[in-house]
Amino acid sequence: MKTIDNLLKQGDFSKEELVYLLSTKGEQRKQLRQHAAKLKIETVGNKVFYRGLIEYSNKCKKDCYYCGVRASNAGPERYDISDAEVFEAAEFAYKNNFASLVIQSGERSSKTFIDKISFLLKEIKKLSDNKLGITLSCGDTH
Known part of the structure; x- marks a missing residue:
C-alpha cells in the first residue's frame, strides 16, 4: 500500500484505497482531515451555504x-x-x-x-x- 501522502496526491482512489483512508487513526486521520479541509477551501471556498x-x-x-x-x-x-x-x-x-x-x-x-x-x-x-x-x-x- 502506498503511503498516505502518495495516496492523497493521486486524487482518484480504488475501493481498497478508500477503505484504507477511511480507516486511518491518529496522525494519519489528522493528515486526512487536514487534506480534506484544504480541498474544500480550494473547491468551494471558506463559506457555508444555507x-x-x-x-x-x-x-x-x-x-x-x-x-x-x-x-x-x-x-x-x-x-x-x-x-x-x-x-x-x-x-x-x-x-x-x-x-x-x-x-x-x-x-x-x-x-x-x-x-x-x-x-x-x-x-x-x-x-x-x-x-x-x-x-x-x-x-x-x-
Missing part, C-alpha cells in the same frame, strides 16, 4: 413501511401548508441570503398537486429574482 427546508405536505399515496407519513399511518394529522406560508418562508430565505430551498412532501401525482407545485415554483422564482435554487423532494419517482 439551505431552507419547507415541509409543504405530509400527505402521501405510498405506503412505505419505514416512513412516518405513509398512507396507512392514521397517527399524523395531514396537511398542506398555505401558499402564503410557502411564500413567507421563501421570502425569508431570499432576504437572508440562503442559497436554496427544498420543498418536501409525501408522494402525490394528481394533476392538482402537480399544478400547485408548478405554481409555487414559478412564484418563488419571481419573488427571489430567480436567485434561489429550489430542490423538490416530493417522494420516490421510480
